Amino acid sequence: MSLATFFEKLDRRWIFLAMGLLVLFPLLFPLALPLFVSSPVASFVKAVDSIPDGSKVLMSCDYDPSGIPEMVPMTRTALRHLLDKKCKVIITVLWNGGPGLVDKVVRKVVDEEYPDLKYGVDYVNLGYKAGDEAVMVLMGQGIVNAFPKDYRGSDTRSMPIMRGVRDYSSFPMLVNISSGYPGTKEWVQQVQARFHLPMVAGVTAVSAPEFYPYLQSGQLLGLLGGMAGAAEYEKARGEKGSATRGMDAQSLAHFFVAFCILLGNVVQWTKRRRAGA
Amino acid sequence: MSPAPFNTPEGIGIWIGALLTFCVFSFLYKDNPFYKLAEHLFVGVSAGYYIILNWWTVIYPNLLEPLTKAFAGKGVTERTGMFAAELGDYRGFLLFPALLGVLLFTRLFGRIGWLSRWSLAIIIGVYAGLQTTGFAQGDFVAQVQASLQPLWTGNFLTSVSAVIFTVGLITSLLFFFFSREHKGALGVASRIGVFFLMVGFGAGYGYTVMSRVSLLIGRFQFLLEDWLGIVR
Helix, strand or coil: CCHHHHHHCCCHHHHHHHHHHHHHHHHHCCCCCCCCCCHHHHHHHHHHHCCCCCCEEEEEEECCHHHHHHHHHHHHHHHHHHHHCCCEEEEEECCCCCHHHHHHHHHHHHHHHCCCCCECCCEEEEEECCCCHHHHHHHHCCHHHHCCECCCCCEHHHCHHHCCCCCHHHCCCEEEEECCCCCHHHHHHHHHHHHCCCEEEEECHHHHHHHHHHHHHCCCCCEEEHHHHHHHHHHHCCCCCHHHHHHHHHHHHHHHHHHHHHHHHHHHHHHHHHHHC | CCCCCCCCHHHHHHHHHHHHHHHHHHHHCCCCHHHHHHHHHHHHHHHHHHHHHHHHHHHHHHHHHHHHHHHHCECCCCCECCCCCCCCCCCHHHHHHHHHHHHHHHHHCHHHHHHHHHHHHHHHHHHHHHHHHHHHHHHHHHHHHHHCCCCCCCCHHHHHHHHHHHHHHHHHHHHCCCCCCCCHHHHHHHHHHHHHHHHHHHHHHHHHHHHHHHHHHHHHHHHHHHHCCCCC
């Protein structure tokens, strides 16, 4: 049996196994491959840095558990970035699978790293609201109207953090961490374009190419694309979170996929050449 | 570093998560009852979770409570009476959307199922309006505006970038011009357009691989860090 025939008949489960081992190995034994901060991520950091200290910032975390590896590291770093600037963070969720997850992530960061901050004063999780774009437009008519209760069922109107918050004009920037629909595209269409609210976004890698035109047009001031974007954001902030730890595995997996593509092409080319001969 | 404890609610949750992860991974070998169990559990738990979530985060705070307070004559201000509420607080007119919501369930009853079309007509109308204006403002106008770049910017590198961008934009658009056969100048331009499209597809594929590998990394990190506690 020739090598080409061997690879052609190779059970794909061997490829699954090889991929699994390649991902597992650097998680157990980190390789510390170099990582560079790209321009979209540097723009994201610069935009968040430009928010006046102590401002109230809207942060929409639109994802569910399927987005954990990419979205949670971005959420953690963005939240730390804002809290370090003494910003008051108002969090919303437009994905029905997300509110519990986002609440857990936010509480873990605040409880462990910012124990002096008070819920309802320095940050609040307004939770989930069904309606997608309709909620975005409704928030433009009044944040409290759209979210009369927070995630924990407390009355938002009586919260100190919500004093003076009317609509989008109350925020200098929207930080959106999004896994798909509804997410960054809808925030750009319904809020950035209509209410002229500056925004930055962190998105899944699979959807990132869709948002580069928004970055180029200035509708997005910064963009984090997938785990690589999250890792670069962590590096820019001097953190070493789960995205950074995952990047070695990510790199090896990409090498393996590229190798498989090349090998597949060589096998097919050899086969056709033999058939032609 | 130690495995997740089996005597705390969070620890039990991590153990269940780890076992279900293995059940799902077992599909990579071949379809089996453990995978089916995880799949059915996911569907059932998700359905229950979404119903409860929507009840407590949408129907109760945005409909039932405001309606109850409106008809009980309670407002957020010190005023009392049927019309004491401020706009956006306790609105009696929420009865109208409540009725539309109930009408959606008439689909379950064949003879009066047509009533649900009124609710659907409003939903479709509102979303079509929102999407159309959103696309026009956020995508169409803004993107056309951003595409009209000066070819000479005063800086050589950014000028080259602007020229490549413009050539890519025009040739990619010409590729989708099907009213004339792609021959001659149009054929050359559309072939150049294909080159730019291929670069775009390649970037999209690379990002897709990154996204899918991230899911695998996320699961492994969960197993190694949260479950086994051997990496932190």
